[in-house]
Amino acid sequence: MSAHFSVAETTPVGTALWAACLERLAQQLPEQQFNTWLKPMVIQWAPDASKMTLYVANRFKLDWVRAQYVQSIASVLEQIAGHVVAVELAITPRQSPENSPLKASRNEKASTFESMESLHTQADNVAAQPLTPSDHRHRLNAALTFAHLIEGSANRMARAAALHVASHPGQLYNPLFIYGGVGLGKTHLMHAVGNHLLETHSETKVLYIHAEQFVSDVVKAYQRKTFDEFKQRYHSLDLLLIDDVQFFANKERTQEEFFNAFEALLAKKSHIVMTSDTYPKGLTDIHERLVSRFDSGLTVALEPPELEMRVAILINKAAAEGAEMPEEVAFFVAKNVRSNVRELEGALRKVMAYSRFNQKEISIQLARDALRDLLSIQNRQISVENIQKTVADYYKLKVSDMYSKKRPASIARPRQIAMYLAKELTQKSLPEIGEMFGGRDHTTVLHAVRKITAERQQLTELNQQLHLLEQTLKG
Template identity: 80%
Template sequence: MHEQVAAGIGATLWPSCLDQLAQELPQQQFNTWIKPLTAQLAPDASRLTLLVANRFKLDWVRVQYAGRIAAILEQIQGHPVQVELALAPRKMQHPSGVVASIRTRSGVIEPPLAAELPAPVPVAESPSPDSHRSRLNTALTFGSLVEGSANRMARAAALHVANAPGQLYNPLFIYGGVGLGKTHLMHAVGNRLLESQPEARILYIHAEQFVSDVVKSYQRKTFDEFKERYHSLDLLLIDDVQFFANKDRTQEEFFNAFEALLAKKSHIVMTSDTYPKGLADIHERLVSRFDSGLTVALEPPELEMRVAILINKAAAEGAEMPEEVAFFVAKNVRSNVRELEGALRKILAYSRFNQKEISIPLAREALRDLLSIQNRQISVENIQKTVADYYKIKVSDMYSKKRPASIARPRQIAMYLAKELTQKSLPEIGELFGGRDHTTVLHAVRKIAGERQQLTELNQQLHVLEQTLKG
């Protein structure tokens, strides 16, 4: 009986998800990426496998749409549905396997057992690596990356690596919060190198896939193939190395690959959510290797950069976003590029389905849930309390006249966050900090913003505070 009920629900699960996606996405996007997907649902409706035509489309769907698909399925079912992406059996497959893990709110979904995969198909040999074999997303280039002060140094370093691999900045370690463009930069490096060296052996991979490859090599006793694959690369691009934490054998194998690649002057580019010495449960000798090249940070994009991103991405979708609307959205969506893209999709969908031109009132209506959450959660008072708790001082110290460094410093940080995360003016912020003049607030904002660029520890503290405040 339970299976019959599940089957009944399952029959409408993917069609219902498609209906929702069709409402949210521009028609061209939906027809190109979502409509061609073939869905296979487990008998108990606990797992949905989406078959994709080729590796490039698989990676693109995983990056752009998989999270949203998982969220819609969970909303329809009332509980998490395991989502897997696989290459359709009739198409070429990558030798490392066909399934990509998807991160959902319930955590990382591990790839299924080999017995659950579509039947393997022999890989056709090609005289030179292409985007399918390298796993590069050809849409993520230096040309499509909006430059600003938040990413200028990281972009310059990545461009240097792409133009002269194996020389300076090896390894290149890029760190920053979620959605700031770390993955985009890595793909841009690979795509630029392929333009000048089509024969280059390049691989983009997420750290979780490296872990999975190590496990498979143990199970199948194929470590020679594993080493041949990783040790012979010209460029290794590996995302989110913090996932190596507490995985001793994986760390050992990555250390060996790292040493082998550097010995042959191949280049390694890595990303993480924190700087090398901030990584937890990673062997010291590996951390020292991470820190031996160039370490650069990606910051949340500043206002002008957020405006440019919105206008450019709207144009890429065939829509024109007026500058005043872009400024309105950019002022309210501050944390990262991914949230900007989500806000833009909502506005474009709202505009198209209501057949209205893009304007500030339309944007305010389309983003009303987002704006109400922000207005409810982030206030100057909340910032003061959060910062006071973090630095172990009293909330009353935020608006007192006390000036020792142990109090003045957190107070300046709270002023900086108040300017960054709320819509309050400088005089309004000053008033909430004990009636201070707006020039005092401006000095604090400029001081902390400048030091953030120079001091790694302060930058990391601010990231923690921002994520705490944003929930």
């Protein structure tokens, strides 16, 4: 079999299925993971589209994709195709120095260093390049700027801090630590910092990387005995932007090297911006001295966007695609897609594709039809009763406490949290929510919603509890 086949040579049905599968997986996975592991794969379909073979570069990638992604790929393909699709993996056949026995022997010896780190990212990541002193390619996405970032209360503080760093690097808020759930704009904000700084100071040495890439670079420096080049590269930066530092967990050698890079950069007044899925002290299996450094600057949270912000995002994204999104439709979609920007964009793509396919203008009914599956899942999974039970279980209360007249703080506080979640995650009105909480007045619900909203911005522990409850409720 030739090593030079491409997706274009597969069956039209298979090509369409894979394109639809990739679109759905892009909404479910972090951008870095999707771009590194799934997007580069070459595929080949059986003539009847009953089986798909995924070709990857080497044995490590084959084992990693099989363990981490094959089940999800097969499940998505079955949902789209309406029948089971067999998914097989194979190594792309090729003969080159990279696959020579000498190269393999060298890799086997290097793999004795920290097996967990080596196992996680020893594969040659697509973005990885040999480390040289002059290699300061910033890896920024020029489209991700402050101008293209919709501002709202959910990201206002983080955006202001990031803009200050981009305008005055090396001064306040160093390091800047941004945390939040998937799809809330952490990566966009980091790229915006780098792009803004390069626009005003083009000579600045800027680098954006994912934490997995840093792990990979550490492993390669050990494999090639090129630590001088590694240190020269990272320690000479003016701005380091590093995504998802939670991936450093359990990687002792990587944590040590990052600590050294961190200290070197701060000593020369370079700036460091990091993102994570949790606040510094919430990180697990990260050395305390590193957590302390993460927490020594400014830590800001990105929240799920509020309704008005979601509406603005939809209208702007649609306009960028050359489509007009009526405001009432944007409100309808925004009320039903609440969790993050990535899911919001996915819903918008579905509505626009449905409009083009059916040659109909975008309307509320068209949006309802296009998002039928999404609305069905939400209506089935999230109800006020389910929220009450989930919150009661989390805080070790009786469900009856949610609507009783008892008022001790140990009950009143979780009850307010449940009211807040009911307002955020269901379509119920304030009076309807009040009725389901023991016949309380709608002003009581409004007070609870405003109180928890304000405290969520200030109390890290509460914010984490709410994130966990929201994830549990959304399944």
